[in-house]
Amino acid sequence: MRIGLLGTGPWAEMAHAPALSGHPGLDFVGVWGRRPEAAGELAGRHGIRAYDDVDALLADVDAVAVALPPSVQAPLAVRAARAGCHLLLDKPVATNVDEGRAVVEAAMEAGIASVVFFTARFQSAAEAWIAEQAATDGWFTARAQWLGAVFTSDSPFAASPWRREKGALWDVGPHALSVLLPVLGDVQRVAAAARGPEDTVHLVLGHAGGASSTLTLSLTAPPAAAGATVELRGKAGVTVLPASTEGAVEALTRAADSLLAAVDTGRPHACDAAFGLRVTGILAAAEGQLGGGFGTG
Structure with missing residues (x-):
């Protein structure tokens, strides 16, 4: 092709x-x-x-x-x-x-x-984990932390105008949702959205499967605190998204x-693209509650 x-x-x-x-x-x-x-x-x-x-x-x-x-x-x-x-x-x-x-x-x-x-969704270990959890019933809640140090390090993306304007909600929020939605179901409501330091945001979501999730998203975390974690808790116990060795x-x-x-x-x-549109819809609803962009630049 x-x-x-x-x-x-x-x-x-x-x-x-x-x-x-x-x-x-x-x-x-x-x-x-x-x-x-x-x-x-x-x-x-x-x-x-x-x-x-x-x-x-x-x-x-x-x-x-x-x-x-x-x-x-x-x-x-x-x-x-x-x-x-x-x-x-x-x-x-x-x-x-x-x-x-x-x-x-x-x-x-x-x-x-x-x-x-x-x-x-295209890393082998994460893809297998998502598929396994999506086939497991009884998830009660999930916690996702996607913390980047784009604006606090020498990242090549630090000068990105759209990231400066839209912040972590739009840059790393899609990653968190791409993991949570296939496991917990579509987001039925953005129950809460609040600002943290700089571009950091905290979201509480209600999912179609009955579970709730909390998301903490940032591009301004201290480098030593950066990283991504997704934890699920339910009838099957506790499980965490595995780290990937694939770049x-x-x-x-x-x-x-x-x-x-x-x-x-x-x-x-x-x-x-239809799934991408759904992610955009959820983030737009959260942004509406937050009151627009972040102005981190």
């Missing part, structure tokens, strides 16, 4: 480009970015073409991977779908429901496949495998 990359930032350079170029089932054709000089540099490193015109790239490929801010990703995903391109999207699909819905509708109308890259490139490679499988079988992946 011929695939192109939209985006030239750190995430595209560190994860997407290596995963696409190294995948045996993909022909990595080219890259387009908002900064032509960055596109040229990335293309040169991977022996592909740098496109000045995004529509020219869409015309040359069967699929696109997107490594762009959500407000840029959503309209380009619509454009790509209408050009008949399958979609390997990043989370969040969008930061408002209307833009996310437009992606889903465009994908449905075009009959193309979509996969949203929620990292934990972003390995996980993205498996996400590309999932996109290829969805194209071959015609069966939607569990993490398709």
Whole structure:
């Protein structure tokens, strides 16, 4: 499958480009970015073409991977779908429901496949754990802490304008929800949402399965306190999301495998654009209770 990359930032350079170029089932054709000089540099490193015109790239490929801010990703995903391109999207699909819905509708109308890259859902140990817990009845409550040090370290994402504006709710909130929803069921209500230090937020969610969950999300944790934990408690006892030894490139490679499988079988992946839209809807409801963005910059 011929695939192109939209985006030239750190995430595209560190994860997407290596995963696409190294995948045996993909022909990595080219890259387009908002900064032509960055596109040229990335293309040169991977022996592909740098496109000045995004529509020219869409015309040359069967699929696109997107490594762009959500407000840029959503309209380009619509454009790509209408050009008949399958979609390997990043989370969040969008930061408002209307833009996310437009992606889903465009994908449905075009009959193309979509996969949203929620990292934990494409790491082997986490995927197996999620499947095991989803098949287990009687979960009572869950606790998720997704604490990043993006703004308190030398992270290459520290200067990201959209992360500065939207904070941890939108950057790591999708990761937490991608783990909790398949186990506890859809979120029926955001029972509470409160601010903590800097961009930190605390959420209390009620799930369709009857369980409740609490989420603590941050990009401004001290580096020594950073990390992700998901703990479930119920009739089966207590279980914790296992740590993964797989990095972003390995996980993205498996996400590309999932996109290829969805194209071959015609069966939607569990993490398709519709699931991404549901995550956006939950986060938008929480943001409404919090009163908008965070202004961490």
